[in-house]
Amino acid sequence: MTQIPKPVKRTLLISYFEGAAVAIHNSYTIGLYPVAFALLLGASDFQIGILGAFSFLATLFGFLSAYIVESTGQRKQTTVWTGFLSRSIWALAPLIPLLAADPARKAWAFVFLVGVSLAANAMSGNAWLAWFTDLVPAEIRGRYFGQRSGILSAVGIAGTIGAGLFLDSYKKAGSELLGYAVLFALAFLLAVASLILSFLQYEGRRPAAKGFRKAGAALLLPLKNKSYRVFLIYFVVWALVNGLSSPFWGAHMFKNLGMTYTQVSFYTAVAGVCVFFSHILWGWIIDRVGARAVLRFCSVGAILTPLLWPFADRTNLIPIWIDAALSGVVWPGINLAALYLLMENRGESGDSSVAMYSFATGTAAFLTSLLGSWLAVALSRLHFKGYGLLINNFTTLFIATAFLRLIVQIFMPGFAEQKRGRARAVPREVIAFLWIAVLTSREKLLWVVGRMRGHEHS
Template structure:
């Protein structure tokens, strides 16, 4: 007897679409970001201050999300606007790869900054819209587990791409290696953009507020939300003083190879991958805020562990630091995302997301900017200060902050 083929629900199709869209996205983001972005900036002639600025400026644009959250209330559907701004983001970021071929060398870095900032202004808008749509697609009861599995899959792929990219740059140093990376990234961008057309376009539940300031005041008046957000903003300021500059410290201070940097990032990603699954399952039992608290000391220990360079060889210390970072930051990012889309009222969710992104984005902008300046200032100091002193000091401050202010705010608000 013939049995009818089991119908796949629209909801399941939408979850699969979101997962598959992430595959080419993580490929191009890995090839154009992380240690490869730092390496490309150094190739273009950047110093620590410029590296810190580039790593920070994308988060600064999160402030624009407040205006975006207000404007999208005029939309009944969000997909078309998401696709337009996604295309702008991908094309401008990918186009930074042609800079050495179309500009004189003295214009390489300025051209990169203009194109990169333009890409992430568009990316701020598209990211806001994507987050709004994905929060409607993924049911709240499976949200923690779904994002845990999705992030595990995508980070496994990211680890492979990191390893391959590092081998390419070691075998083809300089412009040739980066050209190969950009060609692969351009292919991934083309595939990624095509998959965005498969996203659903669910009706948009609008806020009851119609004016800008009353809409902005909603998240500001929510005491548990704003207290947690302000604390997490302060935490990200401390974290981004050093963590985004790990690659710079390894490449330009410790003088390790791209292959070693890639291996460290792969180890970080492997631990992050396992952590996504663990944090996702724990999220079914414990609140986002409580679990966020337990990620903080792990991240602090990642920074503090750089102090072991005074006793141990470079490779084991860097490996330990990156493994701790993977366990902590992976959980932090996943839980913070669930906090934004799960602990907020649906109709006002875009403004809550925007407020969180603006506050934490400003903090994450200032952190690498100041961190880059500190690394520049440390150039004349003893080697131990340049290699691990600053990282270890910030790690100690973070650990104390986690077990004092962090414990009070994130553990007391359940």
């Protein structure tokens, strides 16, 4: 086994703490809480749609980050400073309610702030991945990233629940805006902590700068690969479909279902726990039957989840909890399958294929998010409640998304990959995985009991 240099060991350890600071920060500033804050400022349905669309527009800046890194070789500097911009800008959020402006302009100011933060975050994330992929030794890369992701997921879930309980306490006291001000101030302190810890990390060998002209040619190289083009076209269409309703799930929870911050945080936690365990399940099954089989199987679940939402209302949130669990199971399978297929079809283009994938799918989802925002406004007067259903502008978009996902799934193409199993084999593999997990757990439990009895008689 290769001896890991001390600077690398120290950096890998520091990265856990730096990542924890970022995970807590993101639990406050990415996802459902910014949507709730925008609604508190008086944001319209169209502004909520634009807020959600910016999360996809931000991926285009990941493409810009890849271009800068390819051109200059400055991976650490790009990671650190774009990351700090992304996180420190939230110090301005508490000032927005104090502006001498009407609610619409305050909401637009917040939407702009979120857009800048997400764009810088995408740039930082792409540069960080390129930096650490080379820094972490190959023999421990999978284990390190797996452990780090698991720990940071747990930290993020704890941060989400803590923020929900915290905001609900301020809301009950009639000081909801003050609660957000404290939360965003804490986010700024976490940004400073992340900056300091980032500078303590070892950069490693810096890649040679290619110059701006060669970098541009390198980023377009993946499109010459036919199998990559097939892969890319499918996931661009998939992104077009999902972008239509993506901005409105959180808004529907707060605005139409009347969910509290604590309830929304537990929704995120339920999904997060399912995501954590599902990654292990789908990774094992993909190795046995291939990514396309898992993608097709999990896509069925993704078709069903939007159809649960019209059955939920303020007195019945059971469909939402079912959605949290089901989404937490199927979406890791879809995302992991997409990652595997990307790795299988990227050829020799390396990082450029990842950047092109992010750019193309982000652009597609952004465009349909804009369309969804317009439709949400056009359907704003639609309201029907009866027969256990709640039909309004948001749930109509959810139903349309389910129908479009079905069409895309029916016409799923074949992908180039080493293992080509069928989707009908996936349930059998799920049962096999669970059976192995039960037997393994039983053996470990018996071993622990045996050790305890041995100590009692010693």
